Amino acid sequence: MRVELTEEQEMVRAMAREFADKDVRPIAAEIDRDARFPRETVRRMGGLGLLAMTIPPAYGGSGTDTVSYAVAMEEMARACASHAVIMSVNNSLYCEPVHQWGSEEQKQRFLVPFVGGQKIGCFALTEPQAGSDATNQHTLAVRDGDHYAVNGRKIFVTNGRESAAALVFVQTDHEAGHRGITALVVEKGTPGFLVPRVEEKLGLRASDTAEFVFEDCRVPVANRLGEEGMGFKIAMSSLDSGRIGIAAQAVGIAAGACELALGYARERKSFGVPIGQHQMVQWMLADMATAIDAARLLTLRAAALKDAKKPFGAAAAMAKLFASETAMKATTDAIQVHGGYGFIKEYRVERYFRDAKITQIYEGTSQVQKLVIARSVLGGA
Amino acid sequence: MGTAFWCIVEDDRKGQPKKVMAEVLTEAGRLSGGQAEAVWLTDKAAPDGLERLAEWGASKIWLLESPALAPYRGEAWVPVAAALVSARAPKAILGPVTSRQREFLARLAARLGVGFAADTVGLELDGDTLVATRPVYAGKLLSKVTWAKTPWVASLRPNVFKAGDPQPGRAPVVERPSFTVPDATLTLVERREEVSTGLPELTEADLVVSGGRGLKGPENFVILESLASVVGAAVGASRAAVDAGWRPHRFQIGQTGRTISPKLYLGFGISGAIQHLAGMRTSKVIVAVNKDPEAPIFKIADYGIVGDLFEVVPALTEEFKKLLGK
Amino acid sequence: MKILVPIKQVPDTATQVKVGGDQRAIETAGITWIISPYDEFAVEEALRIKEKRGQGEVVTVSLGPDRVKEALRSSLAMGADRAIHVNDPAFAEADTLLTARALAAVFTQEAPQLAIFGRQAIDDDMGAVPAQVAELLGWPSLYWIMEEAIDAGGKTIRAGRQVEGGLEVFEAPLPCVLAAQKGLNEPRYPTLKGIMGARKKEIKDLKAGDLGLAPAPPQLSVVRLEALPPRSPGRIIGGEVKDAARELVRALREEAKAI
Numbered sequence: 001m002r003v004e005l006t007e008e009q010e011m012v013r014a015m016a017r018e019f020a021d022k023d024v025r026p027i028a029a030e031i032d033r034d035a036r037f038p039r040e041t042v043r044r045m046g047g048l049g050l051l052a053m054t055i056p057p058a059y060g061g062s063g064t065d066t067v068s069y070a071v072a073m074e075e076m077a078r079a080c081a082s083h084a085v086i087m088s089v090n091n092s093l094y095c096e097p098v099h100q101w102g103s104e105e106q107k108q109r110f111l112v113p114f115v116g117g118q119k120i121g122c123f124a125l126t127e128p129q130a131g132s133d134a135t136n137q138h139t140l141a142v143r144d145g146d147h148y149a150v151n152g153r154k155i156f157v158t159n160g161r162e163s164a165a166a167l168v169f170v171q172t173d174h175e176a177g178h179r180g181i182t183a184l185v186v187e188k189g190t191p192g193f194l195v196p197r198v199e200e201k202l203g204l205r206a207s208d209t210a211e212f213v214f215e216d217c218r219v220p221v222a223n224r225l226g227e228e229g230m231g232f233k234i235a236m237s238s239l240d241s242g243r244i245g246i247a248a249q250a251v252g253i254a255a256g257a258c259e260l261a262l263g264y265a266r267e268r269k270s271f272g273v274p275i276g277q278h279q280m281v282q283w284m285l286a287d288m289a290t291a292i293d294a295a296r297l298l299t300l301r302a303a304a305l306k307d308a309k310k311p312f313g314a315a316a317a318m319a320k321l322f323a324s325e326t327a328m329k330a331t332t333d334a335i336q337v338h339g340g341y342g343f344i345k346e347y348r349v350e351r352y353f354r355d356a357k358i359t360q361i362y363e364g365t366s367q368v369q370k371l372v373i374a375r376s377v378l379g380g381a
Numbered sequence: 382m383g384t385a386f387w388c389i390v391e392d393d394r395k396g397q398p399k400k401v402m403a404e405v406l407t408e409a410g411r412l413s414g415g416q417a418e419a420v421w422l423t424d425k426a427a428p429d430g431l432e433r434l435a436e437w438g439a440s441k442i443w444l445l446e447s448p449a450l451a452p453y454r455g456e457a458w459v460p461v462a463a464a465l466v467s468a469r470a471p472k473a474i475l476g477p478v479t480s481r482q483r484e485f486l487a488r489l490a491a492r493l494g495v496g497f498a499a500d501t502v503g504l505e506l507d508g509d510t511l512v513a514t515r516p517v518y519a520g521k522l523l524s525k526v527t528w529a530k531t532p533w534v535a536s537l538r539p540n541v542f543k544a545g546d547p548q549p550g551r552a553p554v555v556e557r558p559s560f561t562v563p564d565a566t567l568t569l570v571e572r573r574e575e576v577s578t579g580l581p582e583l584t585e586a587d588l589v590v591s592g593g594r595g596l597k598g599p600e601n602f603v604i605l606e607s608l609a610s611v612v613g614a615a616v617g618a619s620r621a622a623v624d625a626g627w628r629p630h631r632f633q634i635g636q637t638g639r640t641i642s643p644k645l646y647l648g649f650g651i652s653g654a655i656q657h658l659a660g661m662r663t664s665k666v667i668v669a670v671n672k673d674p675e676a677p678i679f680k681i682a683d684y685g686i687v688g689d690l691f692e693v694v695p696a697l698t699e700e701f702k703k704l705l706g707k
Numbered sequence: 708m709k710i711l712v713p714i715k716q717v718p719d720t721a722t723q724v725k726v727g728g729d730q731r732a733i734e735t736a737g738i739t740w741i742i743s744p745y746d747e748f749a750v751e752e753a754l755r756i757k758e759k760r761g762q763g764e765v766v767t768v769s770l771g772p773d774r775v776k777e778a779l780r781s782s783l784a785m786g787a788d789r790a791i792h793v794n795d796p797a798f799a800e801a802d803t804l805l806t807a808r809a810l811a812a813v814f815t816q817e818a819p820q821l822a823i824f825g826r827q828a829i830d831d832d833m834g835a836v837p838a839q840v841a842e843l844l845g846w847p848s849l850y851w852i853m854e855e856a857i858d859a860g861g862k863t864i865r866a867g868r869q870v871e872g873g874l875e876v877f878e879a880p881l882p883c884v885l886a887a888q889k890g891l892n893e894p895r896y897p898t899l900k901g902i903m904g905a906r907k908k909e910i911k912d913l914k915a916g917d918l919g920l921a922p923a924p925p926q927l928s929v930v931r932l933e934a935l936p937p938r939s940p941g942r943i944i945g946g947e948v949k950d951a952a953r954e955l956v957r958a959l960r961e962e963a964k965a966i
Contacts, residue, residue: 007777011784011902019896049899062899267675452875455838456847480870484850484886487803487835491842496802496927499833512930517831518724518733524831525930567847567877570865574873582871588966612966630890631869636720636829637744637889645965656720666965667941668955674943682941684958686951696952704956704966 003297009068016072019048020079028080031206032351037162038206042086046117050076050087052095059099059107060115066241066303070248074296077252078259081355082206084252088245089158090114094121094167097238098185101226110165110185110223119164124154124212125235132368134169134235135178139214141170146221148172148184150192150214156362160210161198164188168212169235172228181231185223192217203354240313241306242363243320247299250323250359254292257327257334257352261285264338264347275337284333292330295323314376321369324359331356383469385441386413387420387532389462389476389486390434394451396427398434401477401585403544405537406438409475410545412506416440420465420474422458424451435553438545442555443469449562452572453481455488457565463492465558466532473511473533478584478640482536490534498526498535500640502663504542511535519636519659539584540642541663575631579610583632586615589643591634591661593619595650595671595690599627604691605649608698611707617641619651635660647697649690653678670694708763708861710753711819712787713810713836714746715828716771716778726932733932742778745825747785747894748887753823754786755892756857764788768813770798770806776910783905784897790910791817797915802925807839812918814844819882820861826851826886834886841884849877851888857881 005013023041031038045051053069055061069091077084098111098121113119130136139152150170157166165187173180186193194213201209226234265276265285275281298319305312331353335342342349360366386409391399402419409417419439426446434442445461466474466489474489476482478500490497502523503514511533517524583589590609592602602616609616618628620635634641636659646664651657653669653676661667662681669682670693679685686693701707718724719739727734742750750767757763767782768791769775779790793809801809814822827834834850841848853874855866867876869888897905915922944951944958959965 007780008902008906010777011781011897011905012899014781015784015896015899015902047898048896053899057900057903062903064899064903068899454847454877455841459842480851480868483834484838484848487833487838488842488848490835490926491804491807491839494804494926496804496925497833497835497839498927499835515832516935517932518718519720519829521724521935522726522733523933523935525933526927527930529924529926529928565847567849567879570876570878572873572875573867584871633889645959645963662935666959666963668959679941679943681938683938683963684955685941685943686948686955687943687945688948688951692948693952696948697955700952700956701966704960 005067005071009065009071012064012068013071013075015048016050016075017078019045020075020083024076024083025079028082029345029348029351031080031082035200035205037208038083039162041083042120043117045083045087046115051090051117051120052115053091055095055099055111055115059111061095065307066244067300067307070244070299070303073245073248074252074255077249078256080206081249081253081352082204084249085158085204085207086120088242088249089122090120092242092245093123093238096241097167097183097225097234100237101183101230101234106185106223106225114165120159120162122157122159122163122166123238124157124160124166124168126156127153128155132365135181135232137169137171137178137181139168139170140174141172141182141184141219143172143221144218147218148221148224150184150186150217150219152214154212156199157210157212158207160212161195161208166212167225168214169231176229178232179229181235182228183225183231183234184219185225186217186219190217190219203351203356203358239363240316243316243369244299244302244306244312246359246363247295247302247316247319247323250320250327250356251292251296251299253352253356253359254288254295254323254327254330257331257349257356258285258288258292260347260349260352261288261334261337264341281337284337288330288333291326295319295326298322314373317364317369317372317376320364321366321373324356324366327356327359383471384413385416385418385469385471386410386473386475387418387443387471388439389474389482390419390421390423391477391479391482392421392423392430396423396425397430399477399585400544401539402434403437403547404539404542405475405477406434407545408504408537408542409473410438410440412504412511413472418443418471420462421445422450422461424448431553431555435551436547436549438548440554442553444555444557445560446557447560447562452569453485454565454567455484456567457562458485459488459492460563461560462489464560466493468558471532473531473535476536477539478536486534486536493532493534495530495532495534496528500538501535502538502541504535504537516663519655520662521655538640538642538663540587540644580606581613581615583615583617583634583639584641586641587644588612588614589617589634589641589646589661589664590614591617591619591646591648591651592622593648593651593657594621594625596622596627601691602628604694604698608694608701611698611701611705614647619657620654648678649694651678652676653681708756708760708821708857709817709819710756710763710765711768711814711817711822712746712749712753712765712782713768713822713824714750714778714782715743715825715830716740716769716775717743717828717830720829726934730931731929740774740777742781743825743828743830745827745829745887745889747825748889748891749823749825750782750785750787751892751894752855752887754895756821760857760861766791766817766819768793768810770801770809779910780905781897783908783910784901785895786901789908791913792910793913793918795915797922800925800928802927803833803835803839804926805923807836807843809915809918809920810836810840811843812920813913814840816918821857821864821881821883821885823885823887826888837884837886846882846884847879848884848886849879850886852885853888853890855885
């Protein structure tokens, strides 16, 4: 068994780390404080190819593998989890489904401009009464000639305000339940597509999380991804691969907090020695390091399975579950290592703690991941 | 093989040797038992400049004076110096680390087919060989190097080697060997002077005041400049301050900037990243002021004040004024 | 225009370096290797010249063991067209002059119009190789370059070198050696496309014999590598700001005799 990255994957890591350290880390605290979307660095990420890593060169991407994507996500989150989620949504939840399910004409219109950072995309699935139960879609699309008339609401849309187009899941056949869900690409500026509000959040404050309202919004049938009724499948397969990205983000958050805790444990003295010499602190650091390594290995395994075109849904769910729980625990302990200073914004570790929480919730809560894992291990039972 | 230690003269381009030559000549004299000889390639040497070299310890001055030697061009200097080396066979060729000598000495060594040790901070004889000490890996380690044959070519870091007391009135012994300067292909098009700050040049200054991210903005360097003008110090900056665009790059102290060894270094709002320490850790006395008691710079500082630099700098400026009667 | 860019692989600045078992080199286990930062300025400048002229070839060259391939591959990912790896144990203890001889032999084979180096490698900080290659080839060299411009015909270059108190702009005929100073440019990150494309580019392996070089001993050799002697612990001056300032100035005058 090989557990080493290839030379190319190492180069991706080195590039992502350098960019994250030099260009992202210095602004991370400020954009978190001001809840400011980092347009400039996001545009540059597009130029480097980080916003659509797995898209083939024919559409302007670089055709890197999922392992490289996970590695780059971890490096980005280590510096700033907001940048990481912006990256993850454009990669896994917008570009990949458009590439996988779109027609050639749709790819030219809705994929190519979203690969290099000129435009970014988003994924609108969650509704006020449809979170974990994504089958319960209330946004309705009624066919009217060569258009759909869309009415409804979507919430918690990452990149919602900043995006130029949204992958929106609508109900085209109410009777058919989740088999009546259809995916539409809806461009900003389409009459009746409104963005009434952007949420104030605990963490990931520099990413934008918007609410969408559709009021008799006329969307061309030509914007439909796949056939009517394929929306649920598109959403679920996107989320399967999205989970690998979120797992990697969680690993990065945990690793970033752990680095701060290690730095502090080496510098800070109590009872005449660096606190890292105290067993109680060592215990926390050892647990942290072990869990992070385990989470990273689970994440890379899920990515490698996807690259090998093998079933990876359960592996991605395990990775996302374990990595996000690790992120929460590691960031909590990293603050503990810092003592009172950890509670102070200037020491930066509290941002990791706030950013960690959402990884247990979005793209499937920890409870949903357990459901997926349990179904997988029980088989058809 | 001769026994003389040659010292390549660095001058102010106006006929006067720079004071760093006192350090090089003293060290060469110590190692050679008084046979430190100056070699001066210049378009014009001032007579009192020659006297100064003698006072600083040059037992002889090889004066190579020609308009074709200015401005410095390696292609012109190296053949001239190499011809004299073949004729006189010095045991060593030393020079201070300066913008032109770092290139000149390397080229000369290649022409002579001998070893070159750059930026040395210590030189000792070991039997019949010379051993040089040089900081390597950002100053984290010291490397001791030696030569396979003479002449030993080395550059010396300014402000590290001790200059001896000058010997006033010592008459210069000047030799003017004949030489020809080959045509150089390089031509000087223009020289852009930096706007003079009225403060000493960073790498030559005995005292350096330096600011980092703790200054919070370019406008606040004013308080360091007023402290610097009271004590006659050069003003430097950390990479963080330079990368933020607060100071031009030529003021950066550190691994990717200037290396300095002043008698006194005062760092304000500088955390002390490895890359900064690489550029100033051979300073004789280091003072650090930072509000973070855990800042790594305190580990190498001789004196530290944990506090707000915006309070400490004005207080220090006042105290220095009192001390210096200004 | 063909531009050669010699690069050196060095330990990352953040890496802890320790003296190795033989006391003459560092312990290489666990070290993260990077392209020396000044060499990245050189690669960047070469790429910019090629882009500006709309044609040309950028070739990177490095001496060293197998691991050096990674640095060359990174330069290819940044955009260099091909690379040359001089990989021969004969150069294991090379000094700057042996390195310069090997590079000069590569230059003779490749016949570039321009060579751009970094001003020094950040491991041994010698900064001698660019000048020595130029001397061996009889080319002009310009150190600590902050700006450059090549004439439209590709015959001459103007380059501004940083000197004490200012900048000196020289004109030189090509071929010529430049040594890049920080501030010349801001090196690009390799793009993902560049990284994925690097594999398809050529890295040519050369031995000393391929360059017509006979084995030779170094002219300068390392006797011993030592850890830095620790500085004696300093003194934190406490108390009110005014009192601390007064005490510091007193100590600098009376104890340290620094002012």
